Amino acid sequence: xxxxxxxxxxxxxxxxxxxxxxxxxxxxxxxxxxxxxxxxxxxxxxxxxxxxxxxxxxxxxxxxxxxxxxxxxxxxxxxxxxxxxxxxxxxxxxxxxxxxxxxxxxxxxxxxxxxxxxxxxxxxxxxxxxxxxxxxxxxxxxxxxxxxxxxxxxxxxxxxxxxxxxxxxxxxxxxxxxxxxxxxxxxxxxxxxxxxxxxxxxxxxxxxxxxxxxxxxxxxxxxxxxxxxxxxxxxxxxxxxxxxxxxxxxxxxxxxxxxxxxxxxxxxxxxxxxxxxxxxxxxxxxxxxxxxxxxxxxxxxxxxxxxxxxxxxxxxxxxxxxxxxxxxxxxxxxxxxxxxxxxxxxxxxxxxxxxxxxxxxxxxxxxxxxxxxxxxxxxxxxxxxxxxxxxxxxxxxxxxxxxxxxxxxxxx
Amino acid sequence: xxxxxxxxxxxxxxxxxxxxxxxxxxxxxxxxxxxxxxxxxxxxxxxxxxxxxxxxxxxxxxxxxxxxxxxxxxxxxxxxxxxxxxxxxxxxxxxxxxxxxxxxxxxxxxxxxxxxxxxxxxxxxxxxxxxxxxxxxxxxxxxxxxxxxxxxxxxxxxxxxxxxxxxxxxxxxxxxxxxxxxxxxxxxxxxxxxxxxxxxxxxxxxxxxxxxxxxxxxxxxxxxxxxxxxxxxxxxxxxxxxxxxxxxxxxxxxxxxxx
Numbered sequence: 268x269x270x271x272x273x274x275x276x277x278x279x280x281x282x283x284x285x286x287x288x289x290x291x292x293x294x295x296x297x298x299x300x301x302x303x304x305x306x307x308x309x310x311x312x313x314x315x316x317x318x319x320x321x322x323x324x325x326x327x328x329x330x331x332x333x334x335x336x337x338x339x340x341x342x343x344x345x346x347x348x349x350x351x352x353x354x355x356x357x358x359x360x361x362x363x364x365x366x367x368x369x370x371x372x373x374x375x376x377x378x379x380x381x382x383x384x385x386x387x388x389x390x391x392x393x394x395x396x397x398x399x400x401x402x403x404x405x406x407x408x409x410x411x412x413x414x415x416x417x418x419x420x421x422x423x424x425x426x427x428x429x430x431x432x433x434x435x436x437x438x439x440x441x442x443x444x445x446x447x448x449x450x451x452x453x454x455x456x457x458x459x460x461x462x463x464x465x466x467x468x469x470x471x472x473x474x475x476x477x478x479x480x481x482x483x484x485x486x487x488x489x490x491x492x493x494x495x496x497x498x499x500x501x502x503x504x505x506x507x508x509x510x511x512x513x514x515x516x517x518x519x520x521x522x523x524x525x526x527x528x529x530x531x532x533x534x535x536x537x538x539x540x541x542x543x544x545x546x547x548x549x550x551x552x553x554x555x556x557x558x559x560x561x562x563x564x565x566x567x568x569x570x571x572x573x574x575x576x577x578x579x580x581x582x583x584x585x586x587x588x589x590x591x592x593x594x595x596x597x598x599x600x601x602x603x604x605x606x607x608x609x610x611x612x613x614x615x616x617x618x619x620x621x622x623x624x625x626x627x628x629x630x631x632x633x634x635x636x637x638x639x640x641x642x643x644x645x646x647x648x649x650x651x652x653x654x655x656x657x658x659x660x661x662x663x664x665x666x667x668x669x670x671x672x673x674x675x676x677x678x679x
Numbered sequence: 680x681x682x683x684x685x686x687x688x689x690x691x692x693x694x695x696x697x698x699x700x701x702x703x704x705x706x707x708x709x710x711x712x713x714x715x716x717x718x719x720x721x722x723x724x725x726x727x728x729x730x731x732x733x734x735x736x737x738x739x740x741x742x743x744x745x746x747x748x749x750x751x752x753x754x755x756x757x758x759x760x761x762x763x764x765x766x767x768x769x770x771x772x773x774x775x776x777x778x779x780x781x782x783x784x785x786x787x788x789x790x791x792x793x794x795x796x797x798x799x800x801x802x803x804x805x806x807x808x809x810x811x812x813x814x815x816x817x818x819x820x821x822x823x824x825x826x827x828x829x830x831x832x833x834x835x836x837x838x839x840x841x842x843x844x845x846x847x848x849x850x851x852x853x854x855x856x857x858x859x860x861x862x863x864x865x866x867x868x869x870x871x872x873x874x875x876x877x878x879x880x881x882x883x884x885x886x887x888x889x890x891x892x893x894x895x896x897x898x899x900x901x902x903x904x905x906x907x908x909x910x911x912x913x914x915x916x917x918x919x920x921x922x923x924x925x926x927x928x929x930x931x932x933x934x935x936x937x938x
Contacts, residue, residue, distance in 0.1 A: 339789070339790075340736075343737060343903060344741075349908060506933050507937065510926070510930040511933075513930070514923060517923030517927075521919050524915050525916065528908055528909060528912025528916075529912055540794055543901070544794050
């Protein structure tokens with residue numbers, strides 16, 4: 268019976284072939300480690316965000332007058348509304364935590380190198396989309412921080428020479444942040460951006476299954492195949508990876524649920540305290556700070572304190588900040604190393620990758636606190652070291668001495 | 680610190696009991712499960728605060744249910760005017776007039792404990808003092824030059840900001856002494872609050888306890904479903920522990936094939 272039904276479908280749609288290619292028989296390298304979990308967990312969080320988002324949408328009111336109250340309505344009067352909202356707020360932070368781990372994995376093991384350049388670029392697009400989703404979503408509760416974060420971030424567009432002011436008015440749809448701005452950010456957040464995200468994630472996975480997963484050794488597992496043409500150092504995705512991932516998802520959800528039910532504010536990082544106050548365009552909060560996942564880039568923005576070549580410091584800061592996010596996409600072409608994995612790369616690659624990680628964390632801290640002259644100096648220094656990882660890569664990755672790469676993957 | 684500092688705001692020029700730190704809030708030891716405390720807090724709020732401060736995101740009915748106050752009792756004693764049980768908790772005061780009277784319209788307090796933190800609320804409530812230079816005759820250590828009158832002055836009595844000689848504490852925990860004369864050393868510190876004895880209806884301890892109840896009520900207002908949420912969370916975690924354990928065992932079985 269089941270075979271009959273499947274045959275009926277297979278005659279009309281490559282159903283079995285698709286399932287086998289992308290799920291059950293997808294060959295995954297046997298030496299994948301814990302870093303390879305972020306990807307599957309990102310898919311889990313994507314589903315959580317979509318599901319909770321749809322339910323939030325049923326009671327949210329996208330107007331300047333009603334938005335803040337409708338969130339409180341969800342929190343108080345909607346049955347289990349608070350669970351849905353906390354799922355969504357915790358999910359947002361989890362999304363970024365995981366995507367940073369996922370990107371770092373790629374940087375460590377050279378997963379962006381040939382033939383995975385396009386895979387990396389697609390992943391980078393999902394990251395940019397996620398940043399846009401995070402920003403637009405953050406405005407929707409229409410609290411004080413929502414309003415002023417929108418004010419600060421959108422005003423960056425106003426710093427663009429010549430067209431800035433007009434562009435800003437066009438984007439805001441008003442002469443200041445207002446309900447009209449809220450409405451358009453809402454439309455982006457619930458329709459355009461998620462739609463784009465799902466599409467790009469889909470193509471990202473499609474591309475992954477075309478070129479195959481990289482692995483901690485960065486060796487090509489397709490080099491050695493058995494008589495059936497299946498790579499020797501791989502295992503079928505089902506059941507081995509599915510069982511493994513199920514266990515990992517369980518562990519992840521334990522952390523997720525602990526934050527969601529017991530520390531929903533996340534100490535002010537998941538939901539900022541200032542956002543407990545409704546938006547007020549006459550009252551600027553003492554410190555305007557973006558969500559934790561943007562703070563490294565916010566620190567870069569503030570690090571540029573001097574005008575140059577007739578361009579304002581604000582505009583230059585905006586450019587540096589945008590470059591900080593954009594530069595990732597160039598990695599496949601900056602890396603000239605003959606080896607992929609950091610395990611076999613030379614000392615300089617290890618040094619600069621460590622420097623990058625330190626810079627990222629220090630900038631993240633500096634972006635979350637008020638600036639002092641000392642801190643600004645530190646932010647400038649670490650902005651330079653952050654970019655050094657990228658801009659010096661063509662040199663140090665080409666000339667450093669690498670270790671010999673084994674023919675096949677190494678276990679244990 | 681920045682806005683991430685636990686619970687929101689710092690406590691202005693509030694002086695700690697030993698006179699050594701300024702601006703650190705007192706800790707409010709409150710318990711969301713203590714229904715009696717919440718009921719007392721609600722009573723104080725409805726009688727003293729609701730005249731000016733709305734709780735406009737919350738409904739009377741929910742408060743009566745959550746705090747286990749019988750409907751008829753609640754309706755008789757805690758609802759004023761012609762408001763209905765299902766209504767949001769609003770005030771009758773006109774915001775325009777209020778702005779004229781106090782300089783600022785009294786804010787809604789539904790989310791105050793979330794915005795500033797319970798410790799801040801508790802410290803603020805206990806930090807009013809007589810200051811003749813202010814239009815209302817009172818000032819507050821936590822929120823300097825606040826436009827709010829000391830509504831609870833009947834309860835607390837009149838408090839004053841005074842100076843005291845505080846003993847200097849040595850590193851070993853004892854009081855520092857002059858090595859020559861053996862005299863105990865002290866330093867002068869100003870800004871302590873002292874209540875004029877006999878001016879309030881409540882003793883200092885009673886007033887403190889009442890303010891903890893009120894703080895507890897405001898914390899409940901910000902997060903009314905905390906108790907329910909944590910109960911559900913415990914069950915969800917329990918389920919996930921079992922699920923994770925079973926999936927681990929399953930994974931271990933399959934892993935045996937690979938080596």
